[in-house]
Amino acid sequence: MAAIDVPADATASLAARDDRRHVLHSWSALDGPAPLVVTSADGAYFRDEHGKRWLDFSSQLVNANVGHQHPAMIAAIHAQAAKLCTLAPYHANEATSEAARLIAGLAPGDLDWVFFTNGGAEAVENAIRMARLHTGRYKVLSAYRSYHGATAGAITATGDPRRWASEPGAPGFVKFWGPYPYRSAFHAADEEEECARALAHLADTIMVEGVHGIAAILLETVVGANGILVPPDGYLQGVRALCDAHGIVMIADEVMAGFGRCGEWFAIDRWNVVPDLITFAKGVNSGYVPLGGVILSDAIAASFATRAYPGGLTYSGHPLACAAAVACIGIYKAENLIDRTRRLGDEIVGPALQAMQRRHPSVGDVRGLGLFWAVELVRDRDTREPLVPFNASGADNAPMAEFANACKRRGLWPFVVANRLHVVPPLVIDEQDLRDGLAIIDETLDVADRYCAA
The missing domain is CATH 3.90.1150.10 (Aspartate Aminotransferase, domain 1)
Incomplete structure (x- = not known):
């Protein structure tokens, strides 16, 4: 025990002392700076x-x-808590149904179905599973400059150094370079050339990995923690075309970029592209209660029309979280x-x-x-x-x-x-x-x- 004993400042508050003595924070060492x-x-x-x-x-x-402590959010959570705090995911309830309807109504194209999770990493995990089951293939292509979450599959899909400590990771993941005009991996002279060369590189990656084995291309619509990399015009359209040509599922990770952050309901709307799956979390209810999910196209959803989807979470579609999502979407619209x-x-x-x-x-x-x-x-x-x-x-x-x-x-x-x-x-x-x-x-x-x- 002495090896990890972290002394607390005797003058610190009780909250600070208890935190220092008992809480292991995300991506932090016990003897790191006090939060x-x-x-x-x-x-x-x-x-x-x-x-x-x-x-x-x-x-x-x-x-x-x-923002913090928005009155409409607090009121919605209070009202839902008074009505129904929790429910198993095999039941239906008003809050979850309404949240799904609203989210599907905001999504582009025929993305009309929602599978709820507790956060973004779980959303990515389930989107990958859906793509593999839908296609019968197993490989997933994702970018080097990316972050998709810290669970087993999501961290393997992640391209940045946070992946390293979890290696060797889950099998079937392949990395590619996405566009980044300021530090081009393709020695491009401008955004147009960067777009063309990045798409050519992705096409070559698909070719050498074997189309027959590739289930999905997973990418952040606008790369978040790895640099807020806005894709050049034409890039996402080009990815969509490659997916269509080869029967590959396009997964748009909108966990950070979605729900207004980029000035669109979903960032991908800026380029008028419709992916097959969208992962979301964060802004859907501004983190007031943990919530994430996957929005599915009709074609992907049809894969589970007669066979059960083999995945689930005890708190999937949690009423409090979904009531917060309904309120949050209402705030986006009202304000x-x-x-x-x-x-x-x-x-x-x-x-x-x-x-x-x-x-x-x-x-x-x-x-x-x-x-x-x-x-x-x-x-x-x-x-x-x-x-x-x-x-x-x-x-x-x-x-x-x-x-x-x-x-x-x-x-x-x-x-x-x-x-x-x-x-x-x-x-x-x-x-x-x-x-x-x-x-x-x-x-x-x-x-x-x-x-x-x-």
Whole structure:
């Protein structure tokens, strides 16, 4: 026991001491930095136990789309709790049925069926299973720059270094390079060339892996934690065409990008592409109660018309979670958050970040949609050397840690990944708060500038 005994600060609060002594946090070491103790939240802000108010530019894990403690969300959860708290998934109930109807009504094309899960990783797991059962094939192609969740299949499908500790993973997964014009794997000169070469690479991957064995191509419509990589126009259409040509299921992972984050109900709507399966979570009810799911096309659903789908979860379609989803979708509509998010991205965030790029030599690239943006930090704009190395930790990551801490000293809670700052505030954020947060970023970029080549 002594080997993992983590001493707690005797002056810390009871919550802090109990956390330090008993909680193993996600992606964290027991003897790592103590987490912030949060006591309350409202809208785009939260407060810690010392009374400090933080502007949440992370939406927690890019899920608090309608902000913290939205009154309509709280009221819906209270009402459902008073009526029916929990139910086995083999029953039907009003909240779950209505959530499914609303979600299917928002999805593109003939995606009319919903399988509920407890979160995004489980959604990906079940989408993979559905694709394999539908096609009778087993291989799944996914991108190197991707994150699909931490369960067995989802982490194997993941392309970033979080996968490494779980290897060897589940069988049947193959990686490919997706488009990334700023750091092109294909030495492309522009977005059009990047699109064409990325699709040619994917076609070659399909060829050498054997069409007969490929069940699905799984991709994030807009890559999230690996850089907010917006696909070039034509890329998703090209993926859809490859899937159609070879009988491959197209799975759009919209766990982070969906439900308004990109200024569309689903990010894929921007390109008028209809996948076979969509995975969702996070923004469907802004994380107020755990919920995720898979939206199925009629063709995929037909595979389970007479044979039982061999998968399930005790809390699938949980009434409290689904009531929260119904309320959340209602808020998106009542407050016109989809159009508002698109406008905030086009008129405020994009122009502000592009102006920062002109002022700060550390800003190598700016990209995004809606309230889903990345600022990529570099040491040298000409060579595009990242501010910190790939998968940096410890001393190697010091510049980004210093940058993040500078944001926090100014009361901004940032979402920092690798050599990037992701600008992902709640969709309900007040416009002045949004501008104030961007001003803090502008000021804090002076920290990153100090590491740039002279």
